[in-house]
Amino acid sequence: MELAISGSVNSIGKQFALRSDGRIDRHTSHYRSPILIKCLPSAFDGRALLYAVATKFNWRFCGLRYWMHDKLSCRKPERKFGPGKESRGLEIQGKDDFSYHLKTPLSSKGMAPDEAIPEAMCNVEETKAPVYKFKENKDQNVISDGAGSLSKSSFLLKAKSSRQSPPGGTVSSLCIAVIGATGELARRKVFPALFALYYSGFLPEDVGIFGYSRKNLTDEDLRSLIASTLTCRIDHQKNCGDKMDAFLNRTCYIKGGENNKDGMLELNARMEKIESEYGANRIFYLSVPQEALLDVTSSLADYAQTSKGWNRIIIEKPFGFDAISSNQLTRSLLSKFEEKQIYRIDHLLGKNIIENITVLRFSNLVFEPLWCRAYIRSVQVILSEDWGMETRGRYFDQYGIIRDIVQSHILQTIALFAMEPPVSLEDEDIRNEKVKVLRSIRKLELGDVVLGQYKDSSMKKGEIYLNTLTPTFFAAVLYIDNARWDGVPFMIKAGMGLIKHRVEIRIQFHNVPGNLYRECIGSSIDLATNELILRDVPDEAILVKVNNKIPGLGLQLDASELNLLYKEKYNEEIPDSYEHLLLDVIDGDNHLFMRSDEVAAAWDILTPVLNEVDKNNVAPEIYEFGGRGPTGAYYLGAKHGVRWADE
Numbered sequence: 216m217e218l219a220i221s222g223s224v225n226s227i228g229k230q231f232a233l234r235s236d237g238r239i240d241r242h243t244s245h246y247r248s249p250i251l252i253k254c255l256p257s258a259f260d261g262r263a264l265l266y267a268v269a270t271k272f273n274w275r276f277c278g279l280r281y282w283m284h285d286k287l288s289c290r291k292p293e294r295k296f297g298p299g300k301e302s303r304g305l306e307i308q309g310k311d312d313f314s315y316h317l318k319t320p321l322s323s324k325g326m327a328p329d330e331a332i333p334e335a336m337c338n339v340e341e342t343k344a345p346v347y348k349f350k351e352n353k354d355q356n357v358i359s360d361g362a363g364s365l366s367k368s369s370f371l372l373k374a375k376s377s378r379q380s381p382p383g384g385t386v387s388s389l390c391i392a393v394i395g396a397t398g399e400l401a402r403r404k405v406f407p408a409l410f411a412l413y414y415s416g417f418l419p420e421d422v423g424i425f426g427y428s429r430k431n432l433t434d435e436d437l438r439s440l441i442a443s444t445l446t447c448r449i450d451h452q453k454n455c456g457d458k459m460d461a462f463l464n465r466t467c468y469i470k471g472g473e474n475n476k477d478g479m480l481e482l483n484a485r486m487e488k489i490e491s492e493y494g495a496n497r498i499f500y501l502s503v504p505q506e507a508l509l510d511v512t513s514s515l516a517d518y519a520q521t522s523k524g525w526n527r528i529i530i531e532k533p534f535g536f537d538a539i540s541s542n543q544l545t546r547s548l549l550s551k552f553e554e555k556q557i558y559r560i561d562h563l564l565g566k567n568i569i570e571n572i573t574v575l576r577f578s579n580l581v582f583e584p585l586w587c588r589a590y591i592r593s594v595q596v597i598l599s600e601d602w603g604m605e606t607r608g609r610y611f612d613q614y615g616i617i618r619d620i621v622q623s624h625i626l627q628t629i630a631l632f633a634m635e636p637p638v639s640l641e642d643e644d645i646r647n648e649k650v651k652v653l654r655s656i657r658k659l660e661l662g663d664v665v666l667g668q669y670k671d672s673s674m675k676k677g678e679i680y681l682n683t684l685t686p687t688f689f690a691a692v693l694y695i696d697n698a699r700w701d702g703v704p705f706m707i708k709a710g711m712g713l714i715k716h717r718v719e720i721r722i723q724f725h726n727v728p729g730n731l732y733r734e735c736i737g738s739s740i741d742l743a744t745n746e747l748i749l750r751d752v753p754d755e756a757i758l759v760k761v762n763n764k765i766p767g768l769g770l771q772l773d774a775s776e777l778n779l780l781y782k783e784k785y786n787e788e789i790p791d792s793y794e795h796l797l798l799d800v801i802d803g804d805n806h807l808f809m810r811s812d813e814v815a816a817a818w819d820i821l822t823p824v825l826n827e828v829d830k831n832n833v834a835p836e837i838y839e840f841g842g843r844g845p846t847g848a849y850y851l852g853a854k855h856g857v858r859w860a861d862e
């Protein structure tokens with residue numbers, strides 16, 4: 216049963232459909248829903264009600280779209296805590312490169328008295344969260360208000376309004392802890408994404424944000440540190456400075472010290488002080504080096520979980536070092552957490568290109584029938600970067616490109632691309648199909664792999680090589696041994712220091728059998744091959760390469776691109792993938808996060824090659840920084856009868 220409940224959920228008003236079981240339904244099949252038709256036009260009309268039978272699709276594509284139209288784009292506003300203000304460096308213990316960040320933005324010590332950040336939330340007495348009724352439910356994704364339960368996104372949307380309404384509403388408090396808050400990822404990506412969500416109304420006004428690391432800092436140090444990376448959106452900077460202040464006021468620092476047990480006890484105590492008595496949900500973003508993961512998660516599990524709501528942990532890639540270490544990590548995580556609490560994040564999966572794989576295939580009639588070996592000759596997944604390892608040298612030297620990029624991003628892309636149609640868009644249905652594909656991928660052999668490493672000759676002092684054998688380039692051909700894909704080469708290429716920055720999935724179709732135009736086509740591979748291209752970089756696009764007649768007398772064919780260029784069609788800033796994925800975590804949606812069996816299957820594909828490379832000290836082919844990469848990649852393509860399509 217669908218029942219539209221109209222309520223002033225936020226300032227523009229949104230409507231949701233309640234299922235007969237009381238939950239807001241975001242997970243029904245979208246392409247059957249008439250709501251889609253209602254929803255899209257309304258997305259462009261700020262006044263219109265957004266009808267949501269609140270399917271996952273409607274949320275993602277209509278809700279998100281509305282949000283994008285209404286909320287996003289980047290411009291730095293005038294604000295209290297931003298850069299550009301005078302600052303005096305802070306003296307802190309354990310100085311490292313990060314101390315630079317404390318010096319640039321305003322630190323509390325450099326503030327004028329009237330600008331000092333109030334200790335609003337961290338001084339817990341001032342702002343105790345309102346008390347809402349919370350009933351623990353076995354399904355941790357459901358928050359009960361006694362009158363029916365709500366899924367998480369509705370909980371969030373509701374959060375905005377019900378926090379202003381009297382207690383007795385349906386909202387429990389939310390605390391988000393960023394463990395490793397002083398690290399590069401936290402500063403560059405996680406806090407900015409959290410602020411963007413806060414600014415756009417996707418976090419409750421009284422969310423608690425906690426930064427945690429071993430350093431000896433104060434709340435204000437942390438605020439100064441992260442303030443320099445927070446941004447506002449171009450066309451939505453209204454009140455952004457105030458929002459930023461409010462966000463920073465809700466951000467506290469916990470010093471973990473050398474003993475995470477004490478640190479986690481302290482984190483728990485600080486969270487408890489601002490949480491509601493009846494309902495408290497917590498997210499822990501573990502932005503720490505892999506080596507620290509076991510200790511941190513174990514202490515967190517034992518000392519920082521709440522029993523008054525759900526606890527979710529976000530784990531950063533690469534989820535181990537090889538099959539053995541990854542399995543150990545998984546075992547240890549599963550000894551402390553349930554699978555559904557674990558979100559293994561790879562931010563590249565939060566990009567539109569990834570969701571478009573399934574949207575294109577399953578919501579259009581024209582593609583799915585072609586999605587198999589009978590029509591597709593090869594698939595290429597290309598992720599080339601024009602920059603080097605830069606500040607992440609130490610990490611990269613240890614892990615290399617296979618562990619950093621291939622193990623998660625590229626294999627996940629292939630899994631989503633090649634999976635059988637899932638029963639529904641429910642997380643587990645999708646993950647069930649992904650793991651089947653991963654397990655059907657033939658184990659890689661060294662002969663089907665090309666390793667490369669860039670050298671930089673642009674420096675005056677001669678050629679600069681890395682000190683280790685760490686690959687900065689990887690190309691390989693994978694085969695999926697199942698009925699749909701038997702014999703189709705999946706070409707993968709990931710590299711740094713290459714001539715062009717490109718992130719693409721290219722699907723090349725077979726030649727037309729008995730082609731009536733073969734004389735016009737001749738030996739042109741371009742004319743002989745239709746191609747579907749999903750592109751993230753340089754310009755987000757979906758392209759289909761088809762043949763057409765060149766105007767004029769006579770019959771000459773041309774290969775042209777039917778193109779959907781996002782920046783031309785959608786004139787708006789696209790949310791960062793961390794925003795997308797963080798919202799999914801808040802939402803309890805883990806279809807873009809790897810389940811334990813998926814991670815194991817991915818490592819099983821790569822580990823034999825990784826072991827061989829390490830054991831035999833296989834030397835990568837050296838290529839020039841800013842060039843096209845190792846020539847070996849071309850031979851590899853030729854061996855499998857495929858030409859790389861990104862040249």
Ligand SMILES: NC(=O)C1=CN([C@@H]2O[C@H](COP(=O)(O)OP(=O)(O)OC[C@H]3O[C@@H](n4cnc5c(N)ncnc54)[C@H](OP(=O)(O)O)[C@@H]3O)[C@@H](O)[C@H]2O)C=CC1
Nearest residue numbers: 395396397398399400428429430502503504505507531532
């Ligand atoms: N940087 C990036 O662009 C990306 C990073 N990742 C992953 O994200 C994670 C973090 O990366 P990154 O930010 O670059 O790493 P950094 O080394 O820059 O930061 C690590 C953070 O963790 C803290 N930390 C280290 N050890 C411990 C410990 N034992 N207990 C508590 N806190 C600890 C550090 O602070 P302190 O030393 O004071 O405790 C610091 O705040 C890694 O797993 C990485 O693989 C994934 C994708 C991209």
Ligand SMILES: O=C1O[C@H](COP(=O)(O)O)[C@@H](O)[C@H](O)[C@H]1O
Nearest residue numbers: 532561562563600607619620792
């Ligand atoms: O996770 C990673 O991604 C970045 C690329 O991120 P993007 O946001 O620029 O797409 C990559 O450079 C890095 O090596 C890798 O760890």
